[in-house]
Amino acid sequence: MNSQLxxxxxxxxxxxxCTPGADWAYSITAGLRQRSFVPAVAGLCGGYVLHTALLVAGLAALLAGIPGVLGWLTVAGAAYLLWLGATTIRSWRGASFGGGAADLSAPANQFRTFVQGMGTSGINPKGLLFYVALVPQFxxxxxxxxxxxxxxxxxxxxxLLVAVVYSCVALLARKILHARPAAARRVTLASGIIMVGLGVALLAERLVPVLAPAVLHG
Structure with missing residues (x-):
């Protein structure tokens, strides 16, 4: 492999x-609310491992070339982000950050956190486009x-890069904000709002081109 490339x-x-987005918001939430952020970060990485497997198998380019696939992925990703963001916003008022993180000792809770993280990165069409459009250039x-x-x-x-970055994000969120419950609650609320905002943006990106001609000719 070319070292310069x-x-x-x-x-x-x-x-x-290092660019903030839904993955960052999920990492911050995990760092603030959970005993261990490892399942969340592992889930986020798992989504990108899935994209890597699709890329190696040649399925990523195939899926991107099928009309409508990216559109449906966008809608599914947007719906998932809206649900995850709404769940975060609903829970922020009752969240407790001052006396210790939530108990995630139950394997079922850890698995659910992993799956949610994997869904956050794995169903994001931007991740698929990154692997289809950017990786082949190198x-x-x-x-x-x-x-x-x-x-x-x-x-x-x-x-590996996102594992390091997201772990640092979750750890810094815990270290800096865990002793400041009010600030931590505000950051949790902001994380939920970011997820909802990204979901709305993805839906708008998909639906506006479809609805605009109908409105103009209606």
Whole structure:
């Protein structure tokens, strides 16, 4: 693999991982409300592992090329973010941050947190587009490693980057805000609002082009 291409990928992928969004909001919420944020971060990473597997298998490009697939993924992702954001907003008033994190010792709760995290990143069409549109630009067809292997290594590198970034985000949220219950509640509310806002934006991105001609000709 070309070292210069790989370093360029690290810069771009690192910048994307450090860009706040739904993943950040979920990481912050996990850091504030849960005993361990590991299941949440693992779930977020699991979604990107799924995207990596699709990329290596060639299914990511196939799905992106099928008319309507990205549209339905956008609607599903938006609906999921709206539900997750609404759940966070509903729970923020009764959340307690001053005396210790919530008990997540039950395996069922940890698994649910993992699945929610995986859904947050895995169903996001932006993640699919990242792997379809961006990762192939850093693959060198003339390298000794086969293209699928290069694609897999780049995809897993991004998974490692987001694991580090999201863990830091969750840990900083816990360390900085855990001793400040009022501030923590405000951040939790903001996280829920961000998720809802992103869900609305995704729906608008999908529905406005469809509805606009009907309104103009109505």
């Amino acid at each position: 790989f370093l360029s990928f690290l810069v771009v992928a690192g910048a994307l991982a 693959v060198n067809p003339e390298a000794s490693l086969p293209v699928p292997v290069q694609s897999g290594l780049l995809g897993l590198t991004f998974v």
